[in-house]
Amino acid sequence: MLTVRPYTVAVTRKIPDCFDEALSQYAESSKVSLNLARQQHQTYVQKLREKLPAIELPPLEGHPDCCFVEDTVVAIGNTAVLTVPGHPSRRGETSSIEKILKEFGMKVIDMKELDELALCDGGDVLFTGRHVLVGVSDRTNQRGASILQASCSLPVKIVQSPVVGREVLHLKSIVTHLDEKTLVLPTGTVGDAMWKEIEALGLGYRVIRLPDIDACNLVVVNGLVIAQGAASNESLDILAEETRARKMEFSVISTSEIAKKDGALTCCSILLDI
Numbered sequence: 091m092l093t094v095r096p097y098t099v100a101v102t103r104k105i106p107d108c109f110d111e112a113l114s115q116y117a118e119s120s121k122v123s124l125n126l127a128r129q130q131h132q133t134y135v136q137k138l139r140e141k142l143p144a145i146e147l148p149p150l151e152g153h154p155d156c157c158f159v160e161d162t163v164v165a166i167g168n169t170a171v172l173t174v175p176g177h178p179s180r181r182g183e184t185s186s187i188e189k190i191l192k193e194f195g196m197k198v199i200d201m202k203e204l205d206e207l208a209l210c211d212g213g214d215v216l217f218t219g220r221h222v223l224v225g226v227s228d229r230t231n232q233r234g235a236s237i238l239q240a241s242c243s244l245p246v247k248i249v250q251s252p253v254v255g256r257e258v259l260h261l262k263s264i265v266t267h268l269d270e271k272t273l274v275l276p277t278g279t280v281g282d283a284m285w286k287e288i289e290a291l292g293l294g295y296r297v298i299r300l301p302d303i304d305a306c307n308l309v310v311v312n313g314l315v316i317a318q319g320a321a322s323n324e325s326l327d328i329l330a331e332e333t334r335a336r337k338m339e340f341s342v343i344s345t346s347e348i349a350k351k352d353g354a355l356t357c358c359s360i361l362l363d364i
């Protein structure tokens with residue numbers, strides 16, 4: 091069994107005081123408990139720390155979505171493409187991320203300097219270890235995907251799906267990977283539509299279909315698979331079995347407050363293999 095290669099450090103950002111003003115297009119609107127959101131975020135960071143060092147950047151007040159650091163960069167190996175997030179309110183989040191990536195000695199490519207019309211949220215970019223799958227969505231356009239194709243050392247495959255940007259926010263809201271050969275998608279029409287697109291690329295992925303979409307956004311870090319507590323028991327049982335079969339660890343954490351702002355698990359960290 092292949093395994094994704096080890097990550098060496100994670101970058102996270104603490105939740106700002108203004109978090110209740112973060113964007114929310116897909117979740118049912120309800121007021122966020124800032125305290126609980128911070129507790130849940132802290133649990134997430136601690137969970138990552140079981141497997142690698144995790145840096146916690148201070149919150150960017152005035153940027154309610156700043157804890158969703160995944161959207162600001164696509165980093166593979168020593169190269170990082172700083173994105174232009176698809177939603178205008180999020181564009182001020184990238185410069186402090188650029189700073190830390192440069193401190194790590196990474197080669198940073200600034201998307202906006204290559205094409206001022208390019209857009210990309212990291213949540214639309216799935217790095218499986220073998221490929222980079224990019225979902226074109228409301229937040230990521232073809233021009234952004236083309237820059238990734240020109241910048242990444244691995245094959246970058248574009249997934250045109252009618253469901254991303256309509257039924258779900260990002261590609262990774264609906265599909266992530268368990269290992270280099272296995273993707274995780276929901277059952278039902280939304281998952282069917284996405285799987286049809288990916289299968290048509292002929293990349294040789296197997297698929298695990300889970301009964302609910304909340305279970306399909308997994309963080310897989312150095313042998314640990316983290317799932318969202320909002321997932322159904324049926325999905326969690328399948329994941330527990332699949333991770334056991336791969337000799338991986340499996341953990342479930344609650345991120346209910348983060349989900350109120352359309353945040354999944356992957357969005358709260360940048361995983362670097364530098």
Ligand code: CIR
Nearest residue numbers: 113158213351352353354357
């Ligand atoms: C947004 O709409 O941009 C944020 N409220 C949520 C971003 C979640 N990002 C992610 O899953 N990669």
